[in-house]
Amino acid sequence: MSESDTQNESAPGAVPWVEDRVRCGCCGAQMQLDAIRSPDRFFSRDDVYTLDACPDCGTVVLWAPGWDAETAYPSDYPAHAADPAVKWYHRALPRYFFPAVPKGSPDPIVEIGTGTGQFLAYLQGLGRSVSGFEMDEAAVERARAAGIAVQPGTWEDFQSEDESVGVLVMNQVIEHLLQPPAGVFAKTLRALKPGGAWVIRTPNAGAWGRHHFAGYWHPLEVPRHTVIYSLRGITQLAERAGFSVASARCCGRWYDFGQSARYRIDAGAARPWDYLLDLRKVGSPFSRVLAVAANARGRGDSMEVILSKPDR
Secondary structure (H helix, E strand, O other), rough: OOOHHHHHHHOOOOOOOOOOOOEEOOOOOOOOEEEEEOOOOOOOOOOOEEEEEEOOOOOOOEEEEOOOOOOOOOOHHHHOOOOOOOOEEEEOOHHHOOOOOOOOOOOEEEEOOOOOOOHHHHHOOOOOOOEEEEEOOHHHHHHOOOOOOOOOOOOOOOOOOOOOOOEEEEEEEEHHHOOOOOHHHHHHHHHHHEEEEEEEEEEEEHHHHHHHHHOHHHHHOOOEEEEEEEHHHHHHHHOOOOOEEEEEEEEOHHHHHHHHHHHHOOOOOOOOOOHOOOOOOOOOHHHHHHHHHHHHHOOOEEEEEEEEEEOO
């Protein structure tokens, strides 16, 4: 690729979530272009996508000129189909099943990408004022039938008055957004009340799994995941945007290790230990142990980050 081609491809607007392909949107370091290649393994498609990676903070960015929603989200893309009813085990282990909302945080709580509204139902049962947005119409109908205030829409549809939201929740959502990272953070900061919180669960680009499985890593999920943050990258961007980091932890589960191993086995590129991690193994005990160890070392496949807006 010539220098002029790189400059043209890096021009603003070439890909909606990329402001500058050459520079990392989180830390500003020079990106490693075409660092990862992967097809859409979820739908077993042959088209190969490229992803750029930041060698400094680790953030991974999909490079997909011509991206369109119909290709990324076909009609058979599964909605978040969980039963909206809150069970006893959700109440017993809320930190496992749901993101953590800081105690004493202001209302209202708004969730982007609610699915059927199960988390909002849990919060509503605790007396919180809740509402949300969900792109899947069937999931919206189920949420509304359960008495949860969910309306159809995406992050791009979410509009609020400045400083009107107490807590914004994105559970496995921020990696899907089509707005450049700096714009996402600025929009959220404006929406939150002073002392409000932004609760994020998202894949962790600094995970062991990402480095071990490369293009077979399940959370890549191209072309639906546009920006995959690392803990270091999201922290740097948050502080630059005006947030403080209230807490951060890894919360990856065994499923990602198991599915990544399965992808590599099915592609005929398996390594010996992949057979121990394979999702199809009953209980997948090795994946479970590895997920616990990775989380303990801050290298789990998912992370939960809570950002706070300074109180005046």
